Amino acid sequence: MPATETSFEDLRRGRWAVAAIFLVNGFLVGSWAPQIPVTLDRLQISEFTLGLLILGFGAGALIAMPTAGYLIARHGSTPVVRALAFACSFGLLGVALAPGLASVALALLVFGALIGGTDVSMNANAVAVERRLGRAIMSSSHGFWSLGGFVGGGLGGFAIVALGHVGHALVVTAIALLATLVATRHLSGEASPEVASGRRFSLxxxxxxxxxxxxxxxxxxxxxxxxxxxxxxxxxxxxxxxxxxxxxxxxxxxxxxxxxxxxxxxxxxxxxxxxxxxxxxxxxxxxxxxxxxxxxxxxxxxxxxxxxxxxxxxxxxxxxxxxxxxxxxxxxxxxxxxxxxxxxxxxxxxxxxxxxxxxxxxxxxxxxxxxxxxxxxxxxxxxxxxxxxxxxxxxx
Incomplete structure (x- = not known):
């Protein structure tokens, strides 16, 4: 697809913007990893109960994924990425602030839904940018997700020791929110709403x-x-x-x-x-x-x-x-x-x-x-x- 110099530069910025969203999403998931033993200790629960909580996280993600797909088909990937990535920035903080078992379960369900919905929308956005740029970016986008997980998991344990689990979550939220606000200003997506629309899914x-x-x-x-x-x-x-x-x-x-x-x-x-x-x-x-x-x-x-x-x-x-x-x-x-x-x-x-x-x-x-x-x-x-x-x- 031919593009003017301005639109090509917009797409280049969009390519790095969606990479930043992948990075933040991985950073949030990686930051949850060192919080898991803390959650077990502060709630005084068994591994069985913790497994149920993690199941809630996964269930939230799987429920949100088709919902995100429906929203993308209606509105395109860019506005869905913006909304979900912004909300996702607060997910870990919600878990860390939740005082009891029931509230942690609800917070993890919501956190998982936001992670899963953001995952679908950022992948859809990357596909749209690929098509408009005429070259692949998906592999390296997933590389940025893994890099974010590396940073979140690597620094999280030290941050919890130094700041406590709530302090760690506050720092993670601030970093994720700032990066998301900057990145989402430059997102590019489908050339038109029709590109985002598709036929009904069948097995x-x-x-x-x-x-x-x-x-x-x-x-x-x-x-x-x-x-x-x-x-x-x-x-x-x-x-x-x-x-x-x-x-x-x-x-x-x-x-x-x-x-x-x-x-x-x-x-x-x-x-x-x-x-x-x-x-x-x-x-x-x-x-x-x-x-x-x-x-x-x-x-x-x-x-x-x-x-x-x-x-x-x-x-x-x-x-x-x-x-x-x-x-x-x-x-x-x-x-x-x-x-x-x-x-x-x-x-x-x-x-x-x-x-x-x-x-x-x-x-x-x-x-x-x-x-x-x-x-x-x-x-x-x-x-x-x-x-x-x-x-x-x-x-x-």
Whole structure:
């Protein structure tokens, strides 16, 4: 699509604006990770009850995702991103200020809904900017999300020790709000409201889409487990202090961010299927070492190695979903992303229920097995190969 110099500059600013929204969203999620052990202690609840609270977070996100999609179809992605990202800035503070179990449950439900709604709208906005710019920005946008998680998780434990859990949440809110207010001024989106409109969603009949969805599911369940339970695992089962425990998700997100920024080059060199196989093996090895390491420092390094492997697995699954035969890209992507995010947001609550009785080390070992299954299923992602016409995901 031809563009004037002014509109091209607007789109460039829009590209970095949506990257900033990804960064803030990841920062908020990463900042929640070190708050989890604090929530357990201050409410004096069991891992089972904490698992129910985290389930509420995931349920809120999954409920909000189709609602956000409806709003985007009606109004375009830009105003939806603006509204939800602004509200999302206050989500963690609501959880930190909630005084009792019922209020924390409600706050987490709302926080999850705002995170999930923002996630859908920022991805839709990134797609719109991609189309208007004529080049891909999705992979690096997700890299910014991981970078935000790295910063939020890495600094969160130290901030809680220094400022308390409410002070930490206040600082997180101030940073998120300021960045959101600046970024949303420069968002670009669909060229016209009609671009945001689409046909009613229907379930695809191609069974390969659901198998690719399992790849996304098996890749995202470990990510959700590290987010919600790695800090508690290191603190309770490996004797780490609060600040050190928060480094587990930080290391995981940091290596994931680095590999997502470099992932296009790796995928171009090896191909999608080979990249998925190598990535799955690296991720499985890291998760297994983290499960059985007696030393917190080694476990943190192992979680970081696992993040390095998982980084490219979900983008490859999404690319394969969008290039299946006989169905639209939207139908394939909608199905696979829903399956994947269910693993990221809901499965960790089940892990909490089990972990209360078994400990978390055996669970991380089982998750290593899920990643091995992805290696065995990698051939199903062949539609993501560039030779098959799969889209390039080079960073802009």
């Amino acid at each position: 695809p009949r191609n069974p390969l889409v659901y198998l690719v969805g399992l790849i996304a599911l098996f890749s995202m369940v470990p990510e959700g487990a590290v987010l919600d339970w790695a800090a508690l695992y290191l603190r309770q089962e490996r004797g780490a202090d609060l600040a050190t425990a928060g480094l587990a998700f930080a290391g995981f997100s940091g290596t994931m961010a680095l590999m997502r920024f470099a992932g296009d080059m790796v995928r171009d060199r090896l191909g999608a299927v080979a990249t998925l196989r190598v990535s799955g093996l690296v991720a499985a090895a890291g998760m297994m070492v983290a499960a059985w390491s007696p030393d917190p420092a080694l476990a943190i390094v192992a979680f970081a190695l696992s993040g390095l492997g998982i980084a490219n697995m979900v983008p490859i699954a999404f690319s394969a979903a969008g290039n299946q035969d006989d169905i639209s890209a939207g139908a394939g992507l909608s199905t696979v992303t829903s399956m994947g995010y269910a693993g990221l947001l809901v499965a960790p609550s089940v892990i909490g229920f089990i972990g209360e009785h078994t400990g978390f080390a055996p669970i991380f070992a089982v998750l290593s097995g899920l990643l091995v299954l992805v290696v065995l299923m990698a051939g199903l992602a062949r539609k993501a190969e560039f030779a098959q016409g799969g889209p390039s995901h080079s960073a802009a």
